[in-house]
Structures are given as C-alpha cells and as structure tokens.
Amino acid sequence: MTFIRLVLRESRSSPYKVAVMAMLAGLGNAMILAIINRSADLANDGGAQVADMILFAATMGIQVLAQRYVSRTTTREVEEIIHRLRKRLISLIRQTDLTALEGIGRSEIYAMITKETQAISSSVPMLVNGCQSGILLVFTLAYIYVLSSTAFMLTIAITAIAASTHLARIGQLRREVELSFQLENQLFERLTDLLSGYKEVKLNIRRSRELQEHFDEVSSASTEAKVKTQIGISNEFLFAQSIFYLMLAAMVFVVPALSPTFSDVALKTSAAVLFLIGPITSLVQAIPAITMANAATDNIERLSKTLSERIDPTATDDEVESFARIEFQDVTFSYVDPRYGTRFSVGPFNVDVNRGEMVFITGGNGAGKSTFLKLFTGLYRPDGGRILLDGKQLDQRRHGAYRSLISAVFTDYHLFRRLYGLPEADVSSLLRQMEIDHKVSMTGRDFDSLDFSAGQKKRLALIVALLEDRPIIVLDEWAADQDPIFRRKFYEELLPAFKAMGKTVVAVTHDDRYFGLADRRLHMEEGRFAPEGHDSGSHAPDQGDHA
Numbered sequence: 027m028t029f030i031r032l033v034l035r036e037s038r039s040s041p042y043k044v045a046v047m048a049m050l051a052g053l054g055n056a057m058i059l060a061i062i063n064r065s066a067d068l069a070n071d072g073g074a075q076v077a078d079m080i081l082f083a084a085t086m087g088i089q090v091l092a093q094r095y096v097s098r099t100t101t102r103e104v105e106e107i108i109h110r111l112r113k114r115l116i117s118l119i120r121q122t123d124l125t126a127l128e129g130i131g132r133s134e135i136y137a138m139i140t141k142e143t144q145a146i147s148s149s150v151p152m153l154v155n156g157c158q159s160g161i162l163l164v165f166t167l168a169y170i171y172v173l174s175s176t177a178f179m180l181t182i183a184i185t186a187i188a189a190s191t192h193l194a195r196i197g198q199l200r201r202e203v204e205l206s207f208q209l210e211n212q213l214f215e216r217l218t219d220l221l222s223g224y225k226e227v228k229l230n231i232r233r234s235r236e237l238q239e240h241f242d243e244v245s246s247a248s249t250e251a252k253v254k255t256q257i258g259i260s261n262e263f264l265f266a267q268s269i270f271y272l273m274l275a276a277m278v279f280v281v282p283a284l285s286p287t288f289s290d291v292a293l294k295t296s297a298a299v300l301f302l303i304g305p306i307t308s309l310v311q312a313i314p315a316i317t318m319a320n321a322a323t324d325n326i327e328r329l330s331k332t333l334s335e336r337i338d339p340t341a342t343d344d345e346v347e348s349f350a351r352i353e354f355q356d357v358t359f360s361y362v363d364p365r366y367g368t369r370f371s372v373g374p375f376n377v378d379v380n381r382g383e384m385v386f387i388t389g390g391n392g393a394g395k396s397t398f399l400k401l402f403t404g405l406y407r408p409d410g411g412r413i414l415l416d417g418k419q420l421d422q423r424r425h426g427a428y429r430s431l432i433s434a435v436f437t438d439y440h441l442f443r444r445l446y447g448l449p450e451a452d453v454s455s456l457l458r459q460m461e462i463d464h465k466v467s468m469t470g471r472d473f474d475s476l477d478f479s480a481g482q483k484k485r486l487a488l489i490v491a492l493l494e495d496r497p498i499i500v501l502d503e504w505a506a507d508q509d510p511i512f513r514r515k516f517y518e519e520l521l522p523a524f525k526a527m528g529k530t531v532v533a534v535t536h537d538d539r540y541f542g543l544a545d546r547r548l549h550m551e552e553g554r555f556a557p558e559g560h561d562s563g564s565h566a567p568d569q570g571d572h573a
C-alpha cells in the first residue's frame with residue numbers, strides 16, 4: 027500500500043475530515059435507499075409523505091455536497107502531491123553526485139517524471155470512487171441487516187468468499203502490472219535510441235530495421251502483458267457481477283427458505299442488493315488502479331532513494347572568488363561498475379595549477395584527460411589523495427565552493443536557451459569576437475535560436491562560460507570542431523586574451539601545432555601524467571589545420 031502511505035504522509039488536508047465526509051456520503055447513499063424503500067411501501071398504502079420528500083431532498087443534498095468535497099479534496103491533494111514529488115525528484119537530480127547520475131539511465135528518469143506520475147494521477151478518480159463505494163457497501167450491508175439478519179449473514183458470507191478469492195487472484199494481476207511497467211520503460215529506451223540516433227538510423231537501413239524489430243519485440247511483449255492485465259481486470263469485473271447475481275439469487279431462492287418472515291422484506295432486501303452493484307463494481311475497478319498507483323509509487327520511491335543515498339555532500343551556496351594555487355596530491359579516482367568492479371582508474375595525480383597559467387593537457391583517446399578535468403573541476407570527488415586550495419585541503423563544504431572558481435565547456439556540453447544563473451548582459455561584443463553576431467540574437471536572457479552549426483554552437487557555449495566571469499576556464503577539446511581560421515584565432519588570440527584578463531586556462535587539446543603556446547603541457551598516458559620529457563606522442567595528429 028505504498029501509494030496510500032504516500033498520500034497519508036504527504037497530504038496537507040486532514041485525512042479525518044475527508045474520511046468523515048466520505049462516511050457522510052456513504053451514509054447519505056444508504057439513507058436514499060432506505061427512504062426510497064420506505065416511500066415505495068407508503069405508495070402501496072396511499073402515497074408518500076411530504077416529510078419523506080423533504081428528507082429525501084435534504085439527504086440527497088448532503089450526499090452530493092459530501093461527495094463533491096471528497097472528490098475535489100482528494101483530486102487536488104493527489105495532484106499537489108505529484109507536483110511536490112516531481113519537484114523533489116528534480117531537486118534530488120540536481121543535488122545528486124555526477125557519478126551516480128551517470129549510472130542511472132536517462133530513460134528511467136524520464137519515465138519516472140512523466141509516465142509514473144501520470145499513472146498515479148489517472149488512478150485517483152477510480153480510487154476515490156472505490157473508497158466511497160467501500161463505505162457505501164458497509165452502510166448498505168447495515169441496512170440489509172436491519173431488514174433481515176438472515177439476508178445479511180448470507181450476503182456477508184458470499185461477499186467474504188468473493189473478496190478472499192478476488193484478493194488471491196489479484197497477486198497475479200499485480201505481477202502482470204509490474205511487468206508491463208518494466209516493458210514500457212524498455213519501450214522508452216528504444217524510443218530514446220531512435221530519436222537520439224536518428225541520423226545513424228537513417229543512414230543504415232539494416233540498423234533501422236533491426237532497431238524496429240527490437241522495438242516491435244518489446245512493444246509486443248508490453249502489449250501481451252497489457253492484454254493479460256486488462257483481461258485480468260475484466261475477469262475480476264465479471265466475477266464481481268456474478269457474485270452480485272448470486273446474492274440476488276440467494277435473496278430470492280435461499281433466504282425465504284431460511285426465514286419464514288422474509289417475504290415481508292424480500293422486495294426491500296432485493297432492492298438493497300441491487301443497490302450494491304454500483305459499489306461492488308467500483309471497488310473491483312479500484313483494485314487494479316491501486317495496484318498501478320502502487321507500482322508507480324514504488325518505482326518513484328526507489329529512484330528517490332537511490333538519488334538521496336547519493337546526494338552530493340559538497341553542494342553549497344558558498345563561492346570562492348579567487349585563488350593563487352591549486353594542488354593535487356596523490357589524487358586518485360576509479361570508475362566502479364557494481365557488476366564488474368573497477369573499470370578504469372586514474373592517478374595518483376601530483377600536479378599544481380597556478381593563477382594566470384595556461385595549461386594544456388594532451389594524450390591519446392581514453393588516456394583519462396576528461397576524467398582528470400572532472401576531478402579538477404570538482405565534479406568528481408577523489409577516491410584517494412587530497413586537493414589543496416591555496417594550501418588548505420578541500421573539505422566537503424569547500425569542495426563545493428571550489429567549483430565556483432571554474433567555468434567549463436566539456437566535449438558533451440549542453441547549451442541552455444536561457445542564461446540560467448546569470449544576469450541579463452550585453453553580449454554583442456562577445457558575439458562579434460566569436461564571429462557569430464550575424465547568427466544569434468537575444469531577448470532578455472533568452473537566445474532566440476540555437477539552430478547553428480556544431481562549431482557556432484560551441485562558440486556560443488564559450489560566450490556563456492565567459493559571461494560567468496570566473497577565474498578559471500576549463501575547455502575540453504574546444505577547438506576540435508572549429509574551422510582552421512577560427513582555430514588559429516582561438517589559440518593565438520582568444521586564449522592569450524583570456525590569460526591577459528588574468529584567467530587561468532586548463533585546456534585539453536590534440537592540436538599539436540599550438541602546444542608551444544601553453545605555459546605548461548601535461549601529457550597523459552593510461553590515467554597518469556607522463557613525467558616531463560616522456561611524451562610518447564600518442565596524441566591524435568592535428569588534421570586539417572593548415573591555414
């Protein structure tokens with residue numbers, strides 16, 4: 027009952043008030059039944075009383091108002107809970123350690139924030155109905171008891187047998203629902219593959235076909251699981267209906283044989299049993315809805331737990347504005363896969379970077395350059411060794427604040443349409459400097475378009491990094507997709523200009539032609555910096571830069 031627990035835990039309105047109102051609605055329903063039965067009786071004896079009509083109208087009014095209160099309150103409550111859950115998930119994602127987030131699939135996160143919350147939301151009306159029906163059922167049974175204890179005992183016996191059979195069968199249904207959830211997540215993954223890899227899919231018809239086959243396979247398994255679930259639900263519905271007919275039959279065939287006085291109330295009791303069909307149907311429909319809401323809540327809570335267990339303890343609003351020296355002492359880091367153990371280790375790094383320096387990092391593919399940058403920028407925390415900022419070791423709080431020294435453009439950078447975290451700025455001179463002033467314009471803090479070439483986009487990302495106005499700028503193969511002319515401008519004009527502004531530049535580069543421009547070059551091999559003068563030259567040759 028994870029979903030119910032979630033609602034009780036998160037609800038801001040009083041659950042007692044909702045329960046009282048739901049009881050009132052149920053009682054109102056049962057009273058409507060009793061008044062109608064009584065009035066039907068009176069009709070035989072010459073007509074219903076005006077008092078009964080007034081009582082009927084008043085009961086109906088109370089019942090409608092109470093039911094409306096319950097529906098409105100619960101719907102609003104659950105939607106607000108979903109809103110808070112979503113906000114919390116986004117906030118947790120923001121605060122989680124980068125390594126943890128890299129381990130969780132994107133499609134899983136998308137699915138939790140969209141599909142699972144939707145599943146909870148759409149189950150609410152059925153749940154509310156189901157709860158009210160349960161209450162109505164209790165009151166109607168009480169009314170049947172007042173009419174005839176034999177009829178009541180028989181109805182209870184049949185309901186108990188039916189409910190236990192139903193609950194035993196619902197276990198299987200729950201497994202089917204969970205399976206169809208898992209399969210739908212896989213469908214999300216395949217769809218993400220298709221959309222993210224659209225160019226690759228378009229270029230290779232065999233890949234395109236096989237991807238389609240894989241999608242069809244998962245979709246068909248998901249359909250099968252869904253069909254089983256739906257058939258299970260309709261079987262339960264049929265089952266409930268049969269039970270209801272069984273009850274009616276019991277009233278007409280069995281109770282008269284057991285109770286000699288029953289004939290007086292046979293009509294009323296049968297009417298009461300007829301009245302049960304609505305609540306029983308709603309209850310039966312509510313159970314799969316609860317099962318789905320439970321599965322969705324379980325999934326969301328599992329993700330929340332994973333994320334909260336991996337909250338980045340270094341997160342802070344503190345900022346550092348300047349520095350003189352950053353020292354890495356025996357810093358190590360490993361990528362660890364829970365299934366396969368350590369995948370790759372870097373370090374120990376013993377290196378320092380001084381204010382105003384321009385440091386180039388070189389090395390072959392997979393040597394560990396980007397990993398070093400993630401350590402240097404404070405995005406990864408070292409497994410061993412220590413980082414010193416101006417001679418003082420970074421503790422957790424200072425580690426977070428340390429990140430505020432750095433702006434970066436990584437190889438897999440993301441360009442936000444809005445200048446999040448930055449004030450409105452006049453970017454015209456930067457746009458001119460980057461030679462994209464004819465392409466980009468801004469409205470307030472928003473770029474009007476991001477539909478540029480790869481190289482132009484990267485220039486815009488560099489502008490955003492510069493707008494952050496931080497003392498260190500970290501660039502990972504920034505010039506890789508620039509044309510030779512702009513590449514030269516980058517190395518010969520822009521980087522020296524940054525240095526002249528007092529910025530510290532740490533750049534990963536393969537452009538051997540410009541290696542000489544750096545104050546220092548650190549060459550990396552197999553996760554370590556090679557001793558100076560031991561550059562095996564395994565970097566990629568500079569291609570196409572012969573301007």
Ligand SMILES: Nc1ncnc2c1ncn2[C@@H]1O[C@H](COP(=O)(O)OP(=O)(O)OP(=O)(O)O)[C@@H](O)[C@H]1O
Nearest residue numbers: 128361369370389390391392393394395396397398
């Ligand atoms: N998220 C990750 N999980 C596990 N292993 C990783 C992860 N990221 C990188 N690696 C591994 O770490 C090693 C170093 O990767 P890194 O990206 O630091 O290399 P690099 O020197 O920047 O390479 P390139 O020049 O190709 O960009 C590689 O063997 C890579 O497979």
